[in-house]
Amino acid sequence: MTEYDVPERPRPARSLWRALWLWTLLLALAALLGGGGYAGWQFWQERQATEDIVAAQDTLLRRLSRQLGDAGAEIQQLRQRQGDLAESARRSTDLVAALQGRADDADATLARINATIQGGRGRAQLLAVEQLLLIANERARLARDVPGAIEALSLAQDRLGSLAEPKLFPIREALAEERSRLEALPRIDLEAAALTLSSLIRRAPELPQRSRAPTHAAVVDGEPSRDITPEASGFWARGIGSLRQMFGAVFTVRRTDKPVDRLLPPEQERLVGQLLLLKLETARAALLTRNTATLRATIEDAAAFLNDYYRSDDPTVLGARAELDRLMTLDLNPQLPELGRSLGLLRAYLDATR
Template sequence: MENDTRAELPAPTQRSEGSSDVRPATPPRRGGARGLLFVIVVLAVAATAFWWLRETREQGAQQAGVLDARVEALASSGEQLKREVESLRARLADAESINRSLREELLGAAERARAVEDAVAHLADQRLTGRDALALNEAEFLLQIATERLRLFHDAAAAITAYRLADSALAAAEDPLFASVRQTIGAEIAALEAAQSLRVQPTLDALANLRARLVNLPSRANGLAAPAVDPPESRFARVFGQFVRVSRTDAQPTFEVRDAAITRSLAALDLRAAEAALFARDAEAFTAALVRARGGVTAAFDTDAEAVRNVLGEIDRLAATPMAPQLPELGSALGELRNLRTLRALSREVPPPVQDSSR
């Protein structure tokens, strides 16, 4: 519109060259253009305001619809929640009644469990008491057997075995009151082991070994062995010579000039006599038989030979070992066990002191 306004204005008068007249331009009419421009702006603002108001109303209507839908949804949700709360309240009431009944049942079960525990403890006490009584009876019997075995037969090995069995029986008892008895049993076992008594089976094996070694012992070189005799020429002499041998010696027929075979037989018999004395627990006869066997071996065989020296050394070892050494006196553990059993029996029989209710 501004361009149109400018077009309506008269064009300025051009001055021709050579002309001296100057015609002034006509001034533009500005008041009408401004009014027109103001009207246009007002119309644009009004159109914009109308459009904005219309859009605002439409958006308000839409938002109102959305809000109504939301309100309806919230109302329905509120109703649903209310129904659920009522249901939860009913369930909670049912759960409280069930919990109350369960609590009562639990209390009753606790009482019954306490009664069962008391009964089981009573039974366990009776079982332990019976087992301890059996273990103590066994230990006392074994200790008494060990004492009598040592007193009658001087058998320290059997006594040690019985003492160890008694210690095992006391270990099975759960009452710590008898721990001191086990210590006393250990001390008496150590005293029995320190006695170093002669054991039967190893000694019998050693004597049997000595008898077997006598066959291979070398004889003396001074005529103790049978003299060499020329074989007889006649058949009768050869047959008769197998049973009878005739020889001559200038010396007296003493023990030192006996035949080596006879000496071996006598030494073997002396070792047999030592075995018999060992079975009979005769220490003097055992030592005497070993001394006789040693004298025969020394007189008939070469003492410079290593085999003979070994045999003599073994005989000396057996003779030096006491068959019945000085054994300790037993009975301390047995007496202590009996005293403790009597003490425990008395403590269980004494009733507890009655408290005075008037205090």
């Protein structure tokens, strides 16, 4: 070390500690400020959430208040209705009581009437049975209504059975016999027969008609006859023969077993169809009026018409013919049994017990 060298002074330790303390103070202040800002932000967020919750609860409270008001009004209306129903129930009770009194009075009146006519009840029942027997005879004889007559006889049997009178057994036996005879009659399904004829009328225009082949052409082995007689030896005869040979080479008449279409004029075909429809309509009218003779005659005429003018080998024609054959067997007016025996026995019993 020379005399010019200045010795280095050591820094005092107090300055170092002061700097450290300042830095620590600054850091603490910064941390305090940051924590306060974060706490303030958290507080602001919680306050906003609380305000939203309070607003929602306030809205809910107002809604509940309105609903409670409406419920109170409905409760008031229900109470009013309950009062009206109670009043109506009271009036109904009074009305039922009044009706019960009237019913009791009516029962008493009927009891007196029943006691008065007790002796004539059986005769009234027998008179009703007589009317039923008259109705059965009328339905069977005049209206040809066999089911209606059977129903009337059945009602008469029930009324006689309710009397439980042994002296009426012969009448009941006659009734049972007459009813069994009516039930044994063949049942005619007029509706089904009428529907069959309606179906035939609807399908009649579609049935194929038979074509008529000309009968004036002479055919030999499928070729037209062009023979010249030995007597034809003159000039005119040879000319006529030449013309025959020329036309024979141009026109050929051949035999065929298949029907040829549209050989009848359209006017005749339409006339044939109209006539068939007229016959079928007449048959349906006879069926509905229960005219067996007219029905059978008309159906027979229609079947012959089908044989003459329609193709007998066509399935639709064969089906129509089969349906007509089934309708031919219908008997619209079967012989009805005698129904007067039970009525005569009943009238004899009424005269004897008068």
